[in-house]
Amino acid sequence: MKFKYLLTLFLMSGCFVMAQTKPILIENVRLLDLKAARLTAPMHVLVSGSTIQKISATAITVDKDAVKINGGGKTLMPGLIDVHVHMTFGTFTMAQLMGEDLTEEFLVRKIGESAQQMLLRGFTSVRDAGGPIFPLKTAIDAGKLVGPRIWPSGAVVSQTAGHGDFRAPNERSRRFFGKPSRAEQVGATFIADGRDDVLTAVRENLRFGASQIKLMAGGGTSSAYDPIDVTQYTLDEMKAAVEAASDWGTY
Structure with a gap:
């Protein structure tokens, strides 16, 4: 896939601060599979504090106080x-x-x-x-x-x-x-x-x-x-x- 089509989702501002206290569920994002050298189908990622707790192709259930972010099919990548x-x-x-x-x-x-x-x-x-x-x-x-x-x-x-x-x-x-x-x-x-x-x-x-x-x-x-x-x-x-x-x- 050409670089110009790779859209990136970053956790910023309030969500970046809230990550210290509330779980964050990032839904509908693609991830880079380094072994297969390709982007995955849309996935769901659960982050708690500074730890990625779960990555799943199916919906992840979280408590009501969790922060939810819809990635809209964009690519989720680590911070630079x-x-x-x-x-x-x-x-x-x-x-x-x-x-x-x-x-x-x-x-x-x-x-x-x-x-x-x-x-x-x-x-x-x-x-x-x-x-x-x-x-x-x-x-x-x-x-x-x-x-x-x-x-x-x-x-x-x-x-x-x-x-x-x-x-x-x-x-x-x-x-x-x-x-x-x-x-x-x-x-x-x-x-x-x-x-x-x-x-x-x-x-x-x-x-x-x-x-x-x-x-x-x-x-x-x-x-x-x-x-x-x-x-x-x-x-x-x-x-x-x-x-x-x-x-x-x-x-």
């Missing part, structure tokens, strides 16, 4: 996972993110709108590869906002003048002048030089709840100061980051 996304950097320009009037409330609200759109595109889980994301994850986990499950990296860890050094030209290093850059204040980056600074930055992200660490080890197109082809961080600095993450049981 985006393993490299920057939900904050994809919502705001760097100039907007560095603005002095940016508040956490506004940041969460705007990224929350993007998160809901991502869920509606079928992505039920994302690995956020750097940026101020913890407040949004907290809001989604608490059911205050609708969005995908987030595995956060937190602030990217970058050397001075590296791929994660988002300072304005007039911002000087806090190491010499004592004031964190705006990017560090909003949780977009940790500028860390030397083994000790890298250890601290990684451990700080882990303390905030990072499920993995984003270390900027080379140049990139979105940073103003570094050539794209340069190597960043010494081997000893990178080892420090790996050791700290490994000690925490992650990467």
